[in-house]
Amino acid sequence: MSASLSRRRFLGLAGGAALALTPLGCGGGGAGGGGSFGQPPGNVPEQYRKRQRVVIWYTYGGANGEAFTRLVDKFNQSQTDIYLEAQFQGSYDETAQKLAAAIQARQVPELCIFSEVTWHKFHLNQALEPLNDYFGDGLQPSDYVDSLINEGTIKGQVWWVPFGRSTPLFYYNRDMFAQAGLPDRGPETWDELRSWAPALAKVKVNGQTPKLHVYPQTDGDWMFQGAVWQWGGNYSKGLDVTIDTGGAVEAGEWQRRLIHVDQQAYMAKSPRVDFSTGLVATVQESTGILRGLMKDAKFEVGAAFVPKQVAFGCPTGGGGISILAGAAPERKKAAFEFLKFAAKPENAAQWSIDTGYMPSTKAAQETPEMQKLFAENPNFKLAVEQLPKTQAQDQVRLLVPNANRAIYGGLQEIYADNKPAGEVFKRVADELRKGVEGVRELVEKHM
Amino acid sequence: MSARLRSLALHAVLVVVGVIAVGPLYWLFTSSLKTNSDIYTFPLVWWPSTLHWENFAEAWHAAPFGRFYVNSIVVTVVGTVLKVANAVLTAYAFVFLRFPFKRVLFMVVLGAMMVPGHVTLLPNYLTVSQLGWINTYQGIIIPGAASAFGTFLLRQHMLTLPGEVFDAARMDGAGHLRVLRSVVLPLSRPMLVTVTIVTLVAEWNDYIWPRIVTNTDTMRTLPVGLLMLKAQEGYVNWGAVMAATTFVVLPVLVVFFLAQRYVVAGLTQGAVKG
Numbered sequence: 001m002s003a004s005l006s007r008r009r010f011l012g013l014a015g016g017a018a019l020a021l022t023p024l025g026c027g028g029g030g031a032g033g034g035g036s037f038g039q040p041p042g043n044v045p046e047q048y049r050k051r052q053r054v055v056i057w058y059t060y061g062g063a064n065g066e067a068f069t070r071l072v073d074k075f076n077q078s079q080t081d082i083y084l085e086a087q088f089q090g091s092y093d094e095t096a097q098k099l100a101a102a103i104q105a106r107q108v109p110e111l112c113i114f115s116e117v118t119w120h121k122f123h124l125n126q127a128l129e130p131l132n133d134y135f136g137d138g139l140q141p142s143d144y145v146d147s148l149i150n151e152g153t154i155k156g157q158v159w160w161v162p163f164g165r166s167t168p169l170f171y172y173n174r175d176m177f178a179q180a181g182l183p184d185r186g187p188e189t190w191d192e193l194r195s196w197a198p199a200l201a202k203v204k205v206n207g208q209t210p211k212l213h214v215y216p217q218t219d220g221d222w223m224f225q226g227a228v229w230q231w232g233g234n235y236s237k238g239l240d241v242t243i244d245t246g247g248a249v250e251a252g253e254w255q256r257r258l259i260h261v262d263q264q265a266y267m268a269k270s271p272r273v274d275f276s277t278g279l280v281a282t283v284q285e286s287t288g289i290l291r292g293l294m295k296d297a298k299f300e301v302g303a304a305f306v307p308k309q310v311a312f313g314c315p316t317g318g319g320g321i322s323i324l325a326g327a328a329p330e331r332k333k334a335a336f337e338f339l340k341f342a343a344k345p346e347n348a349a350q351w352s353i354d355t356g357y358m359p360s361t362k363a364a365q366e367t368p369e370m371q372k373l374f375a376e377n378p379n380f381k382l383a384v385e386q387l388p389k390t391q392a393q394d395q396v397r398l399l400v401p402n403a404n405r406a407i408y409g410g411l412q413e414i415y416a417d418n419k420p421a422g423e424v425f426k427r428v429a430d431e432l433r434k435g436v437e438g439v440r441e442l443v444e445k446h447m
Numbered sequence: 448m449s450a451r452l453r454s455l456a457l458h459a460v461l462v463v464v465g466v467i468a469v470g471p472l473y474w475l476f477t478s479s480l481k482t483n484s485d486i487y488t489f490p491l492v493w494w495p496s497t498l499h500w501e502n503f504a505e506a507w508h509a510a511p512f513g514r515f516y517v518n519s520i521v522v523t524v525v526g527t528v529l530k531v532a533n534a535v536l537t538a539y540a541f542v543f544l545r546f547p548f549k550r551v552l553f554m555v556v557l558g559a560m561m562v563p564g565h566v567t568l569l570p571n572y573l574t575v576s577q578l579g580w581i582n583t584y585q586g587i588i589i590p591g592a593a594s595a596f597g598t599f600l601l602r603q604h605m606l607t608l609p610g611e612v613f614d615a616a617r618m619d620g621a622g623h624l625r626v627l628r629s630v631v632l633p634l635s636r637p638m639l640v641t642v643t644i645v646t647l648v649a650e651w652n653d654y655i656w657p658r659i660v661t662n663t664d665t666m667r668t669l670p671v672g673l674l675m676l677k678a679q680e681g682y683v684n685w686g687a688v689m690a691a692t693t694f695v696v697l698p699v700l701v702v703f704f705l706a707q708r709y710v711v712a713g714l715t716q717g718a719v720k721g
Contacts, residue, residue: 041582042663061674062509062684087662090674098659101569105576277487296483 037326038107040087048076048083054334055109057089057099059319060164060355063292067354075341082334092118092319103127103326110327110335113319116151119160120398122322124442129323129332131158131339138340143361151392152320154447161339162360164351165318166288167390168223169383170307174300176210176281179203186282186304190230190254193282193307197264205278212264214271214280215255215415221407222317223284225393226306227251229313235407236396239436239443243396243407244422244429251309252414252421260418267415286317287383291356294379303379305386314390318357358383399443400435407432475696479503479689486685499686506690511664515672516694518584519651522668526588526650531643534597539627541598542605543613553602559595564655572659582662591656597642604638605631640710651699669695 039055060068065088072086089095092115099122102108114122122128135141141149141158152160170186177184180199187193197212216223228234231254233247242248258265268274275283276297284306285293294301306314321342323335341347348364351357353373359365365384374381397403410428413419478486479502481495506512540546541553571590580586608631616630632639654670661667673691703710 040662041579043665085663088664089662090658094658101572101659104569105573105581107576107581273487296487298484 036328037103037324039327039331040102040107040109042085042087044083044085051081051083052331052334053083053085054111054331054338055085055087056111056321056335056338057087057095057109057113059088059090059092059095059113059115061088064164064355067351070354071342071347071351074347075338078341079337082337084338096121099127099324103324106326108324108326110331111321111323111338113163114160114322115319116317116393117398117404119152119320119322121401123154123159124399124439124446126446127325128159129325129327131161131323131336132156134323134333134336134339139343143343143363145358145360145362145365145387147388147390147392148316148358148360151316152322160320160322161343162318162320163342164288164355164357165316165320165360166286166357167314167316167383167386168226168284168306169287169290169386170282170284170304171275171293172282172302172304173210173275173278173297174302176200176203176205176278176299177302180281184302186302187307190307190309194258194262194264197262200281203281208279210278211266211280212262213258213282213284214265214268214274215259215411216271217267217269217412217415219404219408220411220415221397221404222315224251224407224411225315225397226284226313227255227309228394229315229391230307230309230311232310235394236432236436238395239399239440241396241429241432241436243432244425247310249421249425252411252425254309256414256418256421259415267412287358288318288356290379290383294377301379303382305382305389312389314386315393316387316390356380358387395443396432396436399439399447400432401439403432403435406435472696475689475692479686479693481686481689483684483686502684502686502690503693505684506687506694509687509691510672512669512672512691512694514665515667515669516698518666519668519670520698521584522587522653522657523647523650525584526591527643527647529588529592530594530597530646530650531639533592534594534601534642535627535632535639537593537598538601538605539623539631541602543623543626543631556595556598560599568655568659571656575660581660582666584666586660587657587666587668591650591653594642594646597646600642601635601638604635608634644706644710647702648699652695 044053058068072084075084089098096118099112144162148162148165152158180203182196182199201209228248228251231247231251234242236242271283272285272289274280323332343361345363345367348359348361349367349370352359406428410424413424414421477495480498482499485492485495575581575586612630616626652670657668658671
């Protein structure tokens with residue numbers, strides 16, 4: 001061997017070095033002493049270096065994302081102690097996955113945006129900070145709209161405050177309705193909507209007659225939550241799964257009949273697109289798209305409460321903010337300052353105006369900007385008027401992991417494959433019941 | 448008769464394959480110039496009614512694409528160099544060196560190829576986090592720097608090289624690195640080109656790992672940046688998204704056009720024996 005470092009010696013040294021580094025890879029010893037987690041790395045601009053750094057992970061892209069960063073910038077400019085760094089992390093589900101990994105890595109943001117489904121998982125696993133002790137002069141739970149804050153309150157403790165909440169709304173094409181001789185309003189009941197189908201035959205768009213209604217391919221379980229209530233049923237009563245009986249099955253059968261027997265509806269990848277291009281006359285969609293819809297549609301967009309059947313039923317949706325329990329105490333206090341700021345009437349109103357989400361505080365609804373918006377755009381007012389009639393979703397959809405996938409997978413079979421609702425929901429119910437057993441212990445302990 | 452018919456049939460198949468391959472790219476480029484009303488209509492609009500160049504401006508300003516480009520280039524170039532170098536050295540060792548447990552170790556390397564990427568996502572994230580490499584270049588590049596796929600391909604190729612050339616070089620007194628540089632690599636050019644191109648494209652398009660490991664726009668790569676143009680609820684400006692996708696696709700296309708001579712030559716070099 002001519003080289004001074006012979007191959008054998010080199011291998012030996014390398015092996016020793018590898019062994020020495022393994023403790024790094026073997027979990028265990030976390031970063032930071034005591035119980036506090038670290039923060040996720042990021043960037044702090046020069047002028048904010050002296051401030052307390054607080055991180056929020058948010059889920060808003062596109063125009064909503066710009067509105068959010070404006071709000072965060074306004075917060076940073078309004079005071080001199082705290083720098084809030086906003087990091088975009090994708091959709092609600094993607095952000096939740098990343099947060100789960102971050103908790104294991106012991107590097108968490110102080111604040112995070114959760115959907116009405118994802119926050120429960122973190123609450124059950126004790127990752128969230130109880131907020132009652134933080135409320136005080138600047139902000140009280142009662143400042144928020146009652147139904148919205150109640151959804152984030154369990155056993156009297158607030159865990160999740162509303163921010164960017166939405167509900168389904170019934171949209172209809174006013175031009176088409178006028179052409180068909182239909183009244184300029186939403187239907188009172190789904191049966192009434194069905195009775196309007198023959199009148200639509202008079203309407204032609206690009207040579208085709210539009211269909212009456214359209215159902216979503218993914219996430220159909222959110223809209224269908226309203227439907228099961230409207231037919232007098234439930235996904236579950238508490239943790240008792242009831243999707244395979246009563247109103248839920250009847251609602252599924254009614255929708256299946258509209259699609260496959262009456263041929264007046266179908267399943268679409270993007271219902272809002274089909275509606276705005278004139279392929280269907282009506283659609284049920286989130287209040288969050290109202291602004292974009294009115295901008296892009298080439299016709300008058302009408303909005304109405306979601307129709308009844310035997311009863312009225314409307315779920316809420318969208319997201320809210322929670323504080324993570326693992327963060328250091330002084331940073332959690334700083335984080336709450338942002339919650340206070342976002343709940344101020346002018347800020348909550350502006351956020352709502354920019355995005356189309358519902359105003360989350362009572363005072364926001366009363367501000368001059370919101371009143372002006374309501375006057376110019378009665379459709380926006382409608383969503384707010386419907387809000388008091390909404391109710392919290394059935395527990396199985398909120399608490400069982402992947403319950404939403406199970407349900408909308410079943411709906412796809414009804415909408416596209418024409419399978420009877422009873423048969424499909426029986427299978428879904430079995431899957432949900434298994435899921436319930438998985439979380440029952442945690443739920444009974446914490447809820 | 449049969450020769451002409453065969454030629455005709457072959458051309459027909461080539462046309463079909465060509466359309467299938469180019470079709471999506473054509474749709475991408477034309478859509479990036481369409482307004483929303485052209486995109487959201489049926490029947491399909493094959494050529495935009497007006498050339499809406501604003502989509503590109505809007506896409507560029509929607510997110511810091513300049514920064515994304517820089518990050519993508521750094522990650523791709525460094526990542527590809529590391530991966531290919533690792534693959535070459537490892538393959539060489541497996542073929543030309545003798546050491547105990549060689550077969551077992553090679554089986555372990557093969558086994559690494561069969562582990563689904565998602566299984567290692569969390570452990571890698573925890574390790575990178577403890578090393579303090581979250582949101583850094585090394586955090587994006589290093590965990591993926593060893594390529595079992597490249598090692599496997601190169602090893603298989605090096606096994607086919609004639610032993611006499613290797614022996615001759617060794618008898619002339621060449622050390623292993625010299626043999627690698629002067630004998631093995633030149634003879635392995637086709638496979639090397641293949642592995643480099645595949646690795647380059649995979650690094651450029653890598654989405655899941657960069658997304659998990661980065662927190663801020665300053666470190667994100669192009670595929671991750673595309674995500675920022677889609678709104679959670681509300682309308683998506685597909686024209687701008689298509690324009691942004693063009694940003695991602697164009698460099699790889701340009702590289703291919705510039706290098707296609709080498710790619711084709713490299714891939715066909717070993718095709719005709721003797």
